[in-house]
Amino acid sequence: MAISPLKNSALEAIKRAQNLAELEASYKAYLGKKGELTLILRSLANLSETERKAQGKEANDLRDLLEKRFAERKKEVQREEIVIQEKLAIREHVDVTAPGKRLPKGHLHPLTLVQKKAEEIFQSMGFAIAQGPEIETEWYNFDALNIPANHPARDMWDTFWLKPKNAGYLLRTHTSPVQIRYMEKHNPPLRIIAPGRIFRYEATDASHEFNFYQLEGLMVGKEVSVANFKAIIQEFYRQFFDKPVSIRLRPSYFPFTEPSFEVDMRWGKGSPRGEAGKWLEMMGAGIVHPNVFRAVGYIPAEWRGFAFGMGLDRLAMMKYQIPDIRLLYSGDLRFLQQF
Ligand code: PHE
Numbered sequence: 001m002a003i004s005p006l007k008n009s010a011l012e013a014i015k016r017a018q019n020l021a022e023l024e025a026s027y028k029a030y031l032g033k034k035g036e037l038t039l040i041l042r043s044l045a046n047l048s049e050t051e052r053k054a055q056g057k058e059a060n061d062l063r064d065l066l067e068k069r070f071a072e073r074k075k076e077v078q079r080e081e082i083v084i085q086e087k088l089a090i091r092e093h094v095d096v097t098a099p100g101k102r103l104p105k106g107h108l109h110p111l112t113l114v115q116k117k118a119e120e121i122f123q124s125m126g127f128a129i130a131q132g133p134e135i136e137t138e139w140y141n142f143d144a145l146n147i148p149a150n151h152p153a154r155d156m157w158d159t160f161w162l163k164p165k166n167a168g169y170l171l172r173t174h175t176s177p178v179q180i181r182y183m184e185k186h187n188p189p190l191r192i193i194a195p196g197r198i199f200r201y202e203a204t205d206a207s208h209e210f211n212f213y214q215l216e217g218l219m220v221g222k223e224v225s226v227a228n229f230k231a232i233i234q235e236f237y238r239q240f241f242d243k244p245v246s247i248r249l250r251p252s253y254f255p256f257t258e259p260s261f262e263v264d265m266r267w268g269k270g271s272p273r274g275e276a277g278k279w280l281e282m283m284g285a286g287i288v289h290p291n292v293f294r295a296v297g298y299i300p301a302e303w304r305g306f307a308f309g310m311g312l313d314r315l316a317m318m319k320y321q322i323p324d325i326r327l328l329y330s331g332d333l334r335f336l337q338q339f
Contacts, residue, residue, distance in 0.1 A: 003058045006036055010066055014073045023077055027070050037063055110339045111213055111328055114316040115195050118215055121239045122193045125232060127217070130192040132178035134199070138168035140177035144295040145256040153255045158201035171199035174309055175216035176256060179288075182218070183296035188303050189221035195312065206324040213312035220288065220298075220305035226259075229285060229306040233263060241319065248279065257286020257307055267318075280318070283310035 010030045017023035030037045041063065044056050108116070119129055132140070138149075147153050157173035178194035194216040202208050219228070230249065237245045246266040254260040264279035285308035290300035313325050320339070322328065327335050 003040070003055070003062060006030075006040075007062050007065075010037070010062075011069065014066075014069050017073060017077065019081060020074070020077055023070065023074055030066060031063065031070070037066065107337075107339060109328075109336065110316045110320055110322070111312060113339065114312050114319060115213065115215070117240060118236070118312070118315070119193065119195065121236050122217070124239075125191075125235070127191045127193045127219075130178050130182045130194045131196065132172070132175070132181045132194060134172055134197055135162065136170055136172040136177050138170060140180050141170055141172050141174070144180040144292070145176050146289050146291040146295070147255045151255070153253075156254075160199050160201050171211075172196075173200055174198055175214040176307070176309060178216055179218045179256075179292070179307060180296055183220070183293075183298065188298065188305075191219045193217050204326060206326065209313070209325050209329060211329075212325070214309050215312050217285075217308045217310075218288070218305060219307075220303050222302075222304065224304045224306055226287065226306065229308065233283075233285075233308070237265065240315070247282070249285075252284060252286075254284055254286055256289050256292050257284075258289045260284065260286035263308070263310075265318075280314075282314060283308050285309070 010026070013026040013029070014023070017026055027035075029035055032038065037059065040055075040059050044052050044059065047055065123129070141157075141159075142151075142154060143149070159173050160171040162169040162171070175194045175196050175198060178192075178196070182190070182192055182194070196214065196216075197211055198214050199211045200208075202210055204210060219232075226249075230247075234245075234247060237247065245268075248264050248266075249261040250264060252260045252262040261284075262281055263283045263285055265282045267276050267278050267280055285306065288303075288305040288307050293300040293303055293305075313328055316322060316328065317325065
């Protein structure tokens with residue numbers, strides 16, 4: 001074989017060798033006793049002097065080069081084999097009796113827990129769950145709830161209006177528009193709750209957020225009364241806090257209920273900010289205003305209902321003794337991992 005192709009194939013074989021055995025075999029094929037290059041070197045003796053000089057130098061240089069390359073590659077392959085051996089050793093030493101690594105487990109946000117619990121209790125009392133959009137129209141959020149444009153009662157809800165304002169879109173300021181949406185599509189009698197996120201254009205502090213959660217309630221029938229409302233709410237709180245709680249109704253004003261009231265609950269021991277024994281405002285409520293029934297096409301003389309809207313954040317704060325509403329929206333794991 002001529003020298004030059006021999007050189008190429010030998011260098012290629014060195015590069016390709018993946019382990020000592022392969023490298024050994026290649027070495028033997030070129031430089032062993034009957035190796036290709038060895039045979040060439042040996043045959044030099046039979047050549048004429050000029051040919052021997054020319055070919056001899058080339059062949060000897062190649063031998064030196066290959067010896068060097070084989071030695072280098074041998075070191076590399078040895079190093080690689082050590083790494084592989086180490087890896088295998090580790091794999092073989094898996095201790096099947098060692099305790100496994102515990103994967104971190106996700107969990108529900110306190111507000112979600114509270115919402116689920118509330119849904120469960122109201123469903124057990126025959127209430128269906130209704131939903132509505134967070135972007136509302138002026139009609140559903142205000143007009144249909146007996147709060148016409150320019151009515152001073154609109155100031156009760158600091159509103160995020162969407163641009164342009166005259167388009168009449170806003171972020172709902174309460175869950176009460178779901179009352180309207182549901183009654184438009186369903187005939188009485190009915191009982192629903194509508195939990196959801198709401199938005200107020202307000203400064204934040206320990207008890208105010210610009211978005212929070214409400215749970216709306218609506219029950220419409222032939223003879224629905226304030227007594228029914230009180231009994232249902234009392235039972236809800238009893239189940240929610242897992243003990244009897246004291247509540248009181250206080251006269252109030254909402255355009256969509258008449259009469260209207262505020263429901264207060266008495267703080268027990270262990271209140272987060274030292275309110276023990278004080279009355280705390282829990283929700284707005286009342287008997288559905290005839291104009292609300294008119295807005296959805298019900299005949300006011302035929303139906304009676306109560307409605308209420310409670311703050312889920314406050315409920316969570318009371319249940320878990322959370323002192324600051326902003327913690328619920330902070331995303332702080334030191335807080336969240338406690339639930
Ligand atoms: N929507 C009222 C609020 O956000 C609460 C409410 C609901 C009052 C239903 C009466 C009846 O303040």
